[in-house]
Amino acid sequence: MWRAIEQAISEHFGTPFSIEEHEKLSGGDINQAYVISGEDQRYFVKVNDKAHLERFQLEAEQLNQLKLSNTVNTPQVITSGNSKQHAFLVLEYIVLKSLDKAGGSYEFGKQLAKLHRWGDQKEYGNDIDNFIGDTLQPNSWMKNWSRFFSEQRIGWQLQLLKEKGVHIVDIDDCIEEVHQRLLNHSPRPSLLHGDLWHGNVAQSVSGPVVYDPASYWGDRECDIAMTELFGAFDSDFYKGYEDEWPLDHQYQWRKPVYQLYHILNHLNLFGGQYLSQAESMIEKIMTEQTQEQLPM
Template structure:
């Protein structure tokens, strides 16, 4: 495998790259991650089974989309390919530490707001389907946000869980409820990182770096909602975001719906406590809907 990666990397770089050092990095539970070096240049290499190439190509597409905006800092993709036995992606190495510095967090919040303001798109979706973690994520272009999120996010995850024998709620009824809850919300389509949690962000000497995106055009509140899950972000991050583009006053009403998508995905991938969290969010959404119905009849 490594001989083939070295040969393909040498062709892309335009000189003979020799792997003199190879270290294993902590890269989560999906791929094997390595830091390779020829004594001068260093690169990150992710490897997986050969059929994983589609996931790496999706990652390359998302990273390229973000890089094109000149807002968030993301690693450049050097090479994506296959050997006889493996798929791999080679990335620019950006040494990072966990995001902690207030000023760096504040600037990251500003950069995310600038990403969300970047570009003009009339529909919600993406040119290709991709993956949220290891889970397929459909991105068929759709004109209405409530339809896109209810069907391609909430309904999709509920169906995946049902196929594993986990039925949290009646799918058709709940999808209809989500459509109703979002029907009057018409956000400007924003390019999203899509998987913006604490583990996909790091801090360098020059600022924050983001990894492992799952891009699509959607409601900017989805990125913000995910930053509040799985460890959360420093408060200075949110202050930075608000300084560029303040959130809508009704964001908190939609937040449980946006949280549910990612909690259900974790339930699908890991089970355990996420099943309890997903059910609690569904109950909260039902409760909030009942409050809305009651207030509208008074």
């Protein structure tokens, strides 16, 4: 494996590269991670079995797409490839620390808002299906946001659960309820990070850095809703975002269905405690007042 990584880096830069040291890093539920060094250079390397190569290539495409926006900083993609048994993704190595503790929250809030305003896409989805965690995320282009999210996000996750023998709601009924909740909402398609929690953003010496995306073009509120799901970001982050591009007053009405997507995905991935949380969220969504009854 190490020889294949050396060769891929050498081919990328057109100069010989030899690994002098490699250190395994802790953390991560899916991939093994290493820092490698040699020729006075350091790189971050993700490793998995050989069948994982396509996912690494998809991740590289998404990182490059985010970087193309010139709004948020991402690690530079160096190369990807495989050996006889392993697949790997080589990225720029960046020294990182907690975003909140480093004081970069306000700056990142403004950067994320600028990302969400970037581009002129007219439909929702992406050219490629990708993965959120270890779950396939379909991204077929659609012009109708309520249909896209209710079918390709909530309906998809519920169908995956059903195939595992977990049936917590009538799928068609839930799809229709989510569709109705989003029916009158036609947001400008924004390029999303797609998996925006504390573990996928940090602070470097040159500013905030995001990584491990699950990107597609959708409602910007999806990214914000996830930042509030597994422990909200620092308040300065939300201030920075609002100063750059304030959220619609009806965001709070849509937030539960956007957060449900990630809870269903965690239920698919990890099971356990997420079953009762998903059931509770679905029950609340299915029985809440209609949007017309909410104060304007």
